[in-house]
Amino acid sequence: MTFLNELEQRIGQQHVLTGQSMQQxxxxxxxxxxxxxxxxxxxxxxxxxxxxxxxxxxxxxxxxPQGGNTGLCGGATPDNSATALVLSLERLNKIRSVDIDNDTMVVEAGCILQNVQQAARDHQRLFPLSLAAEGSCTIGGNLATNAGGTQVLRYGNARDLTLGLEVVTAQGEILHGLHGLRKDNTGYDLRNLFIGSEGTLGIITAATIKLYPQPVASCTALLALNTIEDAVQVLALARQGLAASLTGFELIAGNCLQAVLHCYPDQRMPFQGPAEKAAWYALLELSDSESLEHARERFETVIGQALEQELVQDAVIAETIAQSKALWHLRESIPLAEKAYGKSIKHDVSISVSVMSQFVHETDKALQEAFPGLENVTFGHLGDGNLHYNVARGTAFTEEELLKRQDEIYTLVHDSVHRFHGSISAEHGVGQLKRQLLPRYKDPVALSLMKQIKTALDPLGIMNPGKVLPD
Structure with missing residues (x-):
């Protein structure tokens, strides 16, 4: 009996796709x-x-393994050998249980993130992981890449939101670890080993995730700024004045929002005058457990201080939920606008906030000296130091010409990241895109240990080969 025949017997012929039916x-x-x-x-x-x-x-x-197939580093795409099986987890999409007293929920890997968020709301709870792709990405993919998103500043990455895992090992055994314990020191932390491993050590099939009380009120504001240095100072003011209530602080270059407005004319910039085309913007969100009045007072105090210190050109505070959603929609539409403009060279980097502005200025200058006419498309989560430092073709290059220079651009940008003691992967994973870069930037002892772990857990080398680890 052939491999495909046996596979069809085990999970049903209709759930084994071949030919044109598997193209997507x-x-x-x-x-x-x-x-x-x-x-x-x-x-x-x-x-x-x-x-x-x-x-x-x-x-x-x-x-x-594949979840919602929304990854940005090729981690869920097979190679061209036609020897691999794509294992889609889209049918593992049940919410198994909700424990309100323990503030936990057990979800299967194929659950769409947006559906998990809604299930939490249905129980008057919050699951705070929030991404632009939340309408199609899945929990399994979020955990496989240790996804971040817009609320890491307050709640942490996917790893910080997870208490337990169910995993199928490379031998086909099931690791039953779906406990909802916040303290368990009985040996090695296997949960955190599998989270972020991109399916190279085992397949996450379910997770116990943390829930939080829903905030009583939230406030959102978009600030127009002159410089990144101003944004860093506003962040310091917001941290001091809002503390843990500050749930989001996004940095956005002006050309990012101009691209969104060009691609999606139904969206509107909430400013008039010079602030309509500012060099930089910051999107802030506060979540409050007391009242809307309390939230608004604290928010206005911080933004007022920023205005008084001339760190901000202008500010718009959302007056309604619809206005808040519109501001966030501008931010979340940036990746879609990027895609509409054509392929770009993406960098998902982590830099200390204290040197963020210096990194951007020096790297921008080096890129323009090496490749005059390229366009920087820079945005990201300033609150946790995660910058999407992307490079587009601008008016000087065709898409093909840009991609021919990809390796040179990666080297220039990643060398700069390394010089500032940052990381070349913050929340998108390594996949096949960055795996051959690791020997240049990763501590050699750490890389050696990673390879030993891979060999120990997947001795046959069948789990997502060609991803994360270099040859």
């Missing part, structure tokens, strides 16, 4: 990576995932 699973969201596969398997339970993995181990078939 073979290309990444950005359109940068396209691969081939022997088939796409769509199991419906953890037990079926384990059956598939055991079959793949028996036949030495590589496995490429």
């Amino acid at each position: 699973y073979l290309e990444d969201w950005r359109g940068r990576y396209t691969g081939t596969a022997v088939a796409v398997a769509r199991p419906a339970s953890t037990e079926e995932v384990a059956l598939v993995v055991r079959l793949c181990a028996e036949h030495r078939v590589p496995i490429v």
Whole structure:
């Protein structure tokens, strides 16, 4: 019996896709990576995932786990050998339980993030992970890359929001770790080992995630700024005045919002005059547990201080939920506008806030000296030091010409990140995009330990080969 015949027997013929029916699973969201596969398997339970993995181990078939296929580093795309099985977790989409007293929820890996957020709201709770792709990305993918998003400043990354995991190992065994304990020191922290491993050590099939009380009130403001230095000082004011109530602080270059307005004319800039085309913007959000009046008073005090110190050109505070959503919609539309303009060279980097402005100025200058006419598309989560320092073709290059210079641009930017003691991957993962860069920037002892862990947990090397670890 062939591998495909056995696979169909284990999970049903209709859930084993071949030929044209699997095309949507073979290309990444950005359109940068396209691969081939022997088939796409769509199991419906953890037990079926384990059956598939055991079959793949028996036949030495590589496995490429895939969630919502919204990744930006090619981590869920197979190579061109046509030997791998894409294992889609989209049918594992149940919310298994909600424990209000413990403030936890058990969700399967294929649950869409937006659906998890809504399920929390249905129980008067908050699940704070929030991403631009939340309408299509899945919890499994969020955990596989240790996703961040816009509220890391207050709540942390996906890893910080997770208490327990259920994982299918490379041998097809099931690790039952879905406890909701906040303290468990019985040995090594296997949960954190699998989170962020991008399916190279095992397949996350379910997770116990943390819930929080819903805020009584929230306030959102968009500030027009002259410089990144001003943004850093406003962040310091906001941290001092709002403390843990500050849930979001986004930095946005002016050309990012101009691109959004060009691509989506139904959206509007809330400013008039010079602030309509400011060099930089900051998007702030406060969540308050007391009242709207209390939240508004604290918010206005901080923004008033920023205005008095001339750190801000102008400020708009949302008066309604609809206005707040419109401000966030501007921010969340930036990746879509980028895509509409064509392929760009993306950098998801982490830099200490204290040297963020220096990094941007020096790297901008070096790029323009090396490649005159390129356009920087810079935005990100200033509150936690995560910058999406992207490079577009501008008016000087075609898309093809830009991509030919990709390796040179990566080296220039990542060398600058390394010089400032930053990280070349903050929240998007490594995937196949950055894996060969790790020997240049990763501590050699750390890289050696990572390879030893991979060998120990996946001795056959079938779990998402060609991702994360360099050759």
